[in-house]
Amino acid sequence: MTSFLSIYTVCAVVFMVVMNIFLRYRRKKAQLQALKRSLPNTAETRLDSLRTGSSEQHQGEDTYAVRKKETAAQVGERAAYRSDQSPAGNKTSNPVTIIIVLLLGAFVALLNQTLMNVALPKMMSDLNISTNTAQWLTTGYMLVNGVLIPITAFLMETFSTRKLFLSAMGLFTLGTLVCGLSPDFSMIMVGRVIQASGAGIIMPLMTNVFLTVFPPEKRGGAMGLMGLAMIFAPAVGPTLSGYVVEHYSWRVLFWIIFPFGVFDILMALSFLRNVGRRSFPKLDVPGVILSTIGFGGILYAFSEAGNNGWDDSLVVTALITGLISLALFVWREWTAESPVLDLRVFKYSIFTFTTIINILITMALFAAMILLPIYLQNIRGFTPLQSGLLLLPGAILMGAMSPVTGILFDRIGSRPLAVAGLFITVITTWDFGHLTDTMSYGHIMLLYSARMFGMSLLMMPIMTEGLNNLPPELNSHGTAMSNTMRQVAGSLGTAFLVTVMTDRTKFHVGEYANQLTTSNTVLTHQLGAAGQVAESSGHLPAGTGQSTVIRLLDLKMEQMATIQGINDAFIIATVLTLIALLLSFFIRRATPSKKKHGAGTLKEPNLSVEATES
Numbered sequence: 001m002t003s004f005l006s007i008y009t010v011c012a013v014v015f016m017v018v019m020n021i022f023l024r025y026r027r028k029k030a031q032l033q034a035l036k037r038s039l040p041n042t043a044e045t046r047l048d049s050l051r052t053g054s055s056e057q058h059q060g061e062d063t064y065a066v067r068k069k070e071t072a073a074q075v076g077e078r079a080a081y082r083s084d085q086s087p088a089g090n091k092t093s094n095p096v097t098i099i100i101v102l103l104l105g106a107f108v109a110l111l112n113q114t115l116m117n118v119a120l121p122k123m124m125s126d127l128n129i130s131t132n133t134a135q136w137l138t139t140g141y142m143l144v145n146g147v148l149i150p151i152t153a154f155l156m157e158t159f160s161t162r163k164l165f166l167s168a169m170g171l172f173t174l175g176t177l178v179c180g181l182s183p184d185f186s187m188i189m190v191g192r193v194i195q196a197s198g199a200g201i202i203m204p205l206m207t208n209v210f211l212t213v214f215p216p217e218k219r220g221g222a223m224g225l226m227g228l229a230m231i232f233a234p235a236v237g238p239t240l241s242g243y244v245v246e247h248y249s250w251r252v253l254f255w256i257i258f259p260f261g262v263f264d265i266l267m268a269l270s271f272l273r274n275v276g277r278r279s280f281p282k283l284d285v286p287g288v289i290l291s292t293i294g295f296g297g298i299l300y301a302f303s304e305a306g307n308n309g310w311d312d313s314l315v316v317t318a319l320i321t322g323l324i325s326l327a328l329f330v331w332r333e334w335t336a337e338s339p340v341l342d343l344r345v346f347k348y349s350i351f352t353f354t355t356i357i358n359i360l361i362t363m364a365l366f367a368a369m370i371l372l373p374i375y376l377q378n379i380r381g382f383t384p385l386q387s388g389l390l391l392l393p394g395a396i397l398m399g400a401m402s403p404v405t406g407i408l409f410d411r412i413g414s415r416p417l418a419v420a421g422l423f424i425t426v427i428t429t430w431d432f433g434h435l436t437d438t439m440s441y442g443h444i445m446l447l448y449s450a451r452m453f454g455m456s457l458l459m460m461p462i463m464t465e466g467l468n469n470l471p472p473e474l475n476s477h478g479t480a481m482s483n484t485m486r487q488v489a490g491s492l493g494t495a496f497l498v499t500v501m502t503d504r505t506k507f508h509v510g511e512y513a514n515q516l517t518t519s520n521t522v523l524t525h526q527l528g529a530a531g532q533v534a535e536s537s538g539h540l541p542a543g544t545g546q547s548t549v550i551r552l553l554d555l556k557m558e559q560m561a562t563i564q565g566i567n568d569a570f571i572i573a574t575v576l577t578l579i580a581l582l583l584s585f586f587i588r589r590a591t592p593s594k595k596k597h598g599a600g601t602l603k604e605p606n607l608s609v610e611a612t613e614s
Contacts (some may be wrong), residue, residue, distance in 0.1 A: 014583045029582045095213045097271040101264060102206040105169050107233045109199035111142065112176070118373075119250040126250070127185050134185075137192055140489055144196035144298050147292040149339050149487055152204040152481035155351065157281050160274040164205060169268060171198030173261030180254035207467075207479040212276040215222050216468045216590075217410060223464040224406020229378055238373065239388030246385055287340040290329035295488065297322025302495035310499070312565075341479035341484070345470060350590045351478060353583070354466030357418070358459070360580040362486050363493025364429060364573040365455060368448065370494050371566050375435060376444075376507035379566075387613055388612030390445045399455035406464075414461035415587040422581035424454030429577050433570035436561055462587070469590035497569045505565030511555040554571060 097553040118140050124134045154163055175194030182188040206226060215224045244252050301319035308315055333339040346352045408417060426450035436445075463482060470478040 012232075022496075028585040041374040062390040077403050080120055080439070082259060091229060092407070095520060098135075098209065098273065099225065099419075101267045101272050102165070102202075102209060102269065104260070104264045105202045106174075106206050107166065107224070108264060109172060109192050109202050110233035111237050111240075112172075112195065112257050114198070114233065115241040115253045116141075116508055118238050118388065119245050119253060121255075122250050124243050128186075129185050138190060140189060140266065141192050141196045141199075142487075145200040145487055147296045147374040148197060149479060149484045150198035150291045150310060151288055151297065152201055152483070153342065153477045154281060154283060154338075154340055156208050156276075156476040156480075157206060158177060158283075160278065161205070161209060161276065162268070162272050162274050164201065165272060166268055168198040168201035168205065168266065169261060169265050170203070171195070173198075173258065173265060174235075176254050176258045176261055180251055180258060204479045204483045207483065208476050209275050211467055211479065212472075219464050220409030220461065221403060221406040221470060222573065223460045224403040224409070226402075226460065231591045234359050236392065240393075242384030242388040244387075246383065247415065257366060260496045281338040284332070284336050284340045285328060287332050290325050290332055291340055294322050294326030294329050295484070297325060298439070299488065299491045302492045305495055306498055317328060328350060332549060339477075343421045343483055345474055345478045345481050348469045350469040350588060351466040353587065354414075354462045354469075355482060357462055357580050357583050357587075358466075358482070359485055359489040360576045360583075361422075361455070361487040363457060363496070364425070364574040364576045364580070365459075366494045366497065368429075368432065368573075370547055371447065371569055372432070372444075373503075375563065375566050384485055386441075390441065392446060397449055398452040401453065402428060405457055405461060409464060413587075414458075414465040415584065415589075416456045417461045418584040419581070420452045421457030422584050424457070425451060426574060426577045426581055427576045428454060429570055433574055435567055435570075437559065438561060452511045458584075465587065465590050497573060500572055501562075501565040503565075504568040505561050508561035508564045509558060510560060 005357045010057065028223075102211050120134050120137065123129075123137070127134075159167070172195050175191045175196070175198065178191030178194060180191075182191055210222050210226060240256075241253060244250070244256070301322060302313050304312065304318070307317050310316070330343065333341055333343050346355075372391070373387050376382045376390065377384065382390070405417060428447055431447055432451070467475070467482065505546050
């Protein structure tokens with residue numbers, strides 16, 4: 001399965017490169033046609049100069065003809081570029097429409113990613129598949145995202161904004177259609193891979209466009225809007241999925257997503273224009289292969305470790321292969337002329353510092369998103385809809401706070417917000433480490449909402465502060481690196497914390513089992529008395545009361561052990577947030593590096609016309 005995903009990703013990149021070569025050929029052809037149209041005027045000019053017989057006039061006319069040729073070539077370049085523009089590429093277009101198109105695409109992609117978690121049990125029953133098999137619907141999606149994101153820097157510097165977004169959104173919508181029509185698991189898996197190949201491009205592309213369109217002093221508010229898609233969609237997903245699964249078929253989830261994808265494609269065709277400049281770098285094929293194997297192997301190992309254990313041979317092999325490939329990838333990127341991910345971004349201290357903090361925050365964030373539904377549904381017996389509704393107030397609060405946080409960031413910077421947000425997050429995560437089997441629904445909802453409020457103060461400001469530290473020419477690589485680290489941290493954090501929960505649950509089950517021995521005379525006496533009460537009150541056959549009580553005690557013991565395992569995982573998450581809190585005191589306000597304007601640099605940096613090939 002991993003080999004299939006890796007090969008598919010490489011093929012997708014090769015396809016895009018071939019399409020780019022074809023489009024560049026079309027552009028040059030358009031330039032030549034424009035130049036040919038100017039040749040008759042040049043020929044007439046030369047003929048007039050020959051008739052005059054004046055050498056000076058001939059020289060002057062010939063110079064004029066050369067200049068006219070150059071002008072015609074420039075006209076051809078502009079015509080070729082305009083042919084690649086959308087109808088909105090005129091003076092009436094503005095950044096608002098571009099932002100709306102990109103935000104809708106990111107919202108739909110992230111919403112789709114979270115809808116599957118609640119629907120998996122129902123899909124397992126309908127498709128007659130095991131838990132490990134069903135898990136590939138999310139693991140495969142995550143793997144393709146993880147191996148594709150590092151390549152987005154090359155894609156953004158090679159393809160225009162319009163073409164890249166339309167290709168990504170088209171792949172995502174096609175994959176959604178395949179999933180909706182799939183008769184079995186295999187076709188659904190194919191659809192999920194197609195979805196992920198498009199969704200992995202959308203978020204880095206949106207971040208890069210925001211960095212290009214908005215100057216550093218206004219990026220906070222803009223990135224706050226982007227936080228609406230990044231935060232609100234994943235939190236709303238469980239509620240929507242829980243309602244649909246309880247009342248309709250799980251296939252309805254895909255049919256909900258599909259029209260939004262089509263609508264966003266139509267909006268992109270009408271309003272999206274190209275943003276920024278392209279440098280047309282060469283594709284570092286060894287770097288692509290190494291990053292695919294490296295990130296894919298590590299993500300696969302951490303994903304499967306929760307199911308098969310860290311001593312599983314396949315997990316160990318994937319982890320070792322991934323680490324070796326990742327080390328070779330780092331060495332390759334330091335030495336390559338056109339790296340897939342430019343590691344020079346880590347020469348900027350604020351970017352490096354904020355990236356480390358974001359990794360810790362992302363790992364802690366997934367603790368509640370993964371562990372809390374397990375506690376609510378498997379331990380407390382709440383329905384998927386009830387679990388989703390409990391998470392909804394926190395999602396609404398976090399989404400509403402994102403634009404406010406962005407405005408505050410523009411005024412006071414990220415450090416005050418990060419310190420306050422992490423302080424709240426540390427306290428609430430610690431409280432989640434003390435869950436019980438009697439904690440009220442309202443108390444859990446209030447605790448989760450407070451935690452989301454703390455998270456809303458720090459995630460986007462910290463990321464924006466780091467990206468502001470980079471010069472414009474490294475924006476695409478900084479965006480790709482930041483999204484790669486977030487994806488990897490989320491995946492590794494999820495697998496790590498779930499593994500902690502599983503291992504600690506087994507440990508606590510063993511501790512309880514040590515108490516259930518015949519040597520414990522007090523417990524044996526109590527079990528005998530409880531068995532007699534069960535036989536008399538439940539009309540059970542003689543001699544079966546004690547065994548019934550023991551089975552009930554085993555279930556209760558397993559339930560309490562699971563709660564303690566979840567608590568232990570939240571304690572680990574608290575340690576991660578505490579480290580991030582200590583580091584947040586050292587965040588400095590980023591001073592954006594000035595761009596070196598050279599020949600052909602445009603005067604309008606926000607919605608700039610891309611430089612054509614020389």
